[in-house]
Amino acid sequence: MDIKWKNRLRVGFWAMMCTFGLSGLLVAFTFGNQYVHRDYFHTPEFRMELDQFAQYLNMFELNSITFEEKKQSLTVSEEEINDYRNGMGDITDQTNSIQSDYQFRIEEALLADNQAAADIYAAEKDKKIEDITKIFKSDEYARERIMNEKEKELKEYFKQREQYRTDYLKYKNQFQYYFQSGFSDKDYTNLSLVGDETVQDKMNPQNTLYMTSYSIPTERSLDVWLLGETFIPFTGEIAVPKGLPSSSSFMSQYHKYKQEQITLWAYAFLSVAALILCVIFGRKAIAVPSAVGRGPSYYDKLPIDVRAVFFILTSIGAIISLFFIKHQFIYVFDNPFVYGRNMFIGLVIATLFLVITLIRGKTFAAQFKNWGHLKEEWKKGLLHKAGKGVKSLFTQAKESLTDAFLNRSIGVQLLVLLISVFGLGAAAMMIDLNPGLIVVYIILLAAIGLPIVLLLIRRIGYFNRIVIKTNELAAGNLGQDLPVSGRSVLAALAEDINVLKQGVKTLQHEQAKSERLKTELITNVSHDLRTPLTSIITYIGLLKKEDVSSEDWLTYVEIIDKKSKRLKVLIDDLFEVSKMASGNAELAKERVDLVQLLQQALAEYDDMINNSSLQFRFSNPGEPVYAFVDGKKLWRVFDNLIGNILKYSLENSRVYITVQTGNHHALITFKNVTKYEIGENMDELFERFKRGDSSRHTEGSGLGLAIAKSIVDLHEGSLDIDIDGDLFKVNISLKVEETTQVHH
Template identity: 60%
Template structure:
């Protein structure tokens, strides 16, 4: 139990001893130079008082002349007269200045109907002019004026000298002195004769606490320049003597009070310093044992480590600075300890105790920091999550956002310029209002400026805000799927551009809605057509299969039924294969085996395969090619499928006894293959729907075909990065294929 308590108090006691020791050393360093002297009489402070008393002795004893005697010694030289005249300036200028000075006063007096005052001003002016004229005209007159000026200065000096007589008498009662000169018989002392003992022999260490030799020059202070110093040449000799402090001087005297106070403070300081040194030595001996962190502090380490690293660093630095400041403050309190020991003693104890707490906290934090810095990566990560780095990142982010916002404001220069202009006008009006507060007379001008600039700006802002609100409402309508009416577009402003774009979006939404309706219709037709085209052969297969199951069917009928079932099965297979092919083409999951292919030869081969059907039909085919060979980088098999679909459709849907035109031509770097024929069935105006799957030229769906040919053909051409266009002009059907040409 005792060991545990010792561990808990170890670092606290060590911090208290260290704070006490450091405060004592600081007190010694700051006050030691003052208390290193033998006693108070050997301090610079007492020496300063002694020098001051020596000046008083010189003033009131060694050079104690009367005012009348000093005045009698005043002299004025010719050089002083010339200097006096030069300081006054030119005589003509002086007279002119006096005339100007009094002329206005005289005129004012006459204007006020007061001739008596005017006469007084004139007399005063004439007197001053006469005085100035005499100074320049007579040396004796000038000498008399300068003498009178010096007498006034002497009177001031003697009046000031009397202010120090009280201090002289105070020191005279406490400090003994004896001064004499080898050049004169004059002796000055405040010692009293005692029997047959000469006065000077009374100054010895058996009678005096302190004795010092001193030399005083008796040059009259404050008189130089006023007196003729040659009259006192016989007294201009140094006096030598001694100052002393008697042993029987009363302890209540100011000097003895300072003497005893110094001795007491000196003893206390050195005792404090020695105790501090002993405390620091003990701290050095017990440093290792005291640095162990008490177990009670470990409980707080978890909470301490939850703080951001920079906050912990600030806390550690703050406690350290606080400890140092409190120790220095405790050291400063020692200076006032002797004036009120109880008050300032308690202040020292409180400061040292507070410094001990702060120092102990700093030491514990230091040990924790050392343990943390041993794990370098963890410390770096901890610092990255600190308050300062996070704040820095946030500031950089805000700066980047501000920079981006400024850049965004000038994406359209007109908006940026308008914004700057508006801000300049607003700040200008604000500055003008501040000027008006200083100069209310400009209020009317400010009102005119406000009406001329402020009202148009307000109207412009209101108009722009209304226009912007209409655009916002239109955007809300579009978000809800309601196109609404188009916005009016006027001018070339950014808002007008935005309104134009909103109108384009409105038209786009309307077009998408139409396309969606069309898509829904085509989807319904697709389902209907797929169901019809698949169900028809399937129904025939089921029907004739049921007939074959009957026993009374003849062999000839069976063969006929089997032939029908075979034909319908093949028809169903074609439909399924075409549907699978169309799905693959639409998904783009088709690999092309591209090669250099002659399009003219490929088209001729395709026509040759239909040669018998063409001969049996009543159609007249016309083929033309601009060049004998037109090459393209394509998949020949897939492109043959396109040509096969188009020629097959022509044979199925072209009007009997009409001509069919097929041509190949080159246009720039494109190869264009055209198919033209007259349709047997009415196609309608919307040719794009022919590309939809299961769409056939025969809407009654009595002809052969899957309705997927054109959809597959367009997908194949798109995979070749080409273009298949269909146009209808009445019953005239046109199909144009454009492919990239190779040289």
């Protein structure tokens, strides 16, 4: 008995050393890169502190300028006045915008019988219009406005800068510095030199914990850019003196880093030593089952699949415990008692999991050597028994179905009912239930659903099925059609129910389509407008930062300009579609040669066509084809269609554009092979914000075809789409002049 306990203690001690070694390696691998530096003053964290101090020093001392000094030097040039006016836009547009904005407010106030509010709005309107007019008419007034804005921005800048002065003073009390100007002999230092003392007497390796050369670069920093001053470079040295009090943040971090560094590498060294001992005594540990003895008899009686799951869980538990130890180590320096205790508890738990995994794993692996015994154990397992139970259940179901089909008509009807119940039930459950509960759903389906189905197969007849289907229709569950057999009253009733169901289904389909298109419109409008707007907001935020270089500033401005133009195109297209949908669009018809207009549209894309891999084939009657149309709007149709061809055509394919006349109409056809798969519902391509590439990878607004069709409809023509696989064909039919000859 004593020998068995000694063996168990030996195994437990070996497992604890192994766990300790693994945890130490995990900790060293995770945090070691933070503690490879000589001391805290050589870490990236301290370097960030040093750079921050240099920025503050440059801001408050080296390149410092007062608010009053800068305010006196502010000027406003003629170019700034012109830019200020150009940024506001056209004076007419500004005036009209103010008029329309306040007109709506005044009318609302009058409708509410609030004359006082209407008078206030009218006064505000007149004041704003007067202000805008004075800006455009008077240079002095515009200069005064710009100067006020500059002073306001300058004041805000200095106000924000003062928020950093406390941090600067904290750093200044812990750093020693000495800098020389690149353009003068002036020195900047916080050293107190007595008599003949020099900077080297104060700042040298013997008197400092850390010392480094530092230079303020010659680039323009953000604050200097805002102030509009010439940036002066400085070179010098920054040091941390040895005489700092222990309460200073640098000394606290210095001692803390040193303590953590020693602890970490001592932990790592001991863990390596522990692993070496584990390897040396590893052979004895392999004999754990014989040394410790067999586990409790009830465990060996468990099914083999349950034991396999238990083995996997103990392995996972050991790994989780090791990671728990690692996460506790990072906090052990803040509260050694609490987190050190947690590490010890984690070490004990990980050791227990490791011992159990080792014992059960070796016992479990030994069973795989005897395949005959393993097969016998598998037959006793829960999974095998569950499989046999499912097989028995299906056998009973098969026998019941055979009995149900003794009368073929009733059997077919019951089978349809079975498919309907399972299909609708499974679909509803899959939609409503949390995906994580799928296992529970399967268990409930097997325990409750199957017995109910067997009961229905045995007892429900044709009449009951019609009643159930009627109830389902009333509840909104359409399902499959009722089978109609014979000429009985029940068959006629079933046929009438089917007709009614198809009508409801059609109505629901149209309603669902309408709701879906409405949702897609709102979603796509929000997405397409938000995308450039988000970019504009993001880059404006970047411009507000203090560390933006001149090159980055120009890049951000270019991106903002590009996204602004993109946003304008989207809004213009949206207004165009809205105007046409409301019937407010007007046509300026004139006699236009459709062939020449189409050639002009193609010429606009000449460079893009030549740079693409597409081959355009254009054929026409060879003479003008005149029609009374709005040339600008019809050119917009051709422009949208050609642009779509260039975006969505398959590379290295041909594009055919033809113009034919006949029966007093001109037929203009565009044919191309698409690179994206197009859905079967062609009508949806005319919906707003609908694109051929459903993933919305392209830059278009999705309004092109909707605008084109609206324009053609205004001309009392027709625009149709024909899709054959990947072949995309657009046919435009327009009425032409009587004098135009007929060509085929």
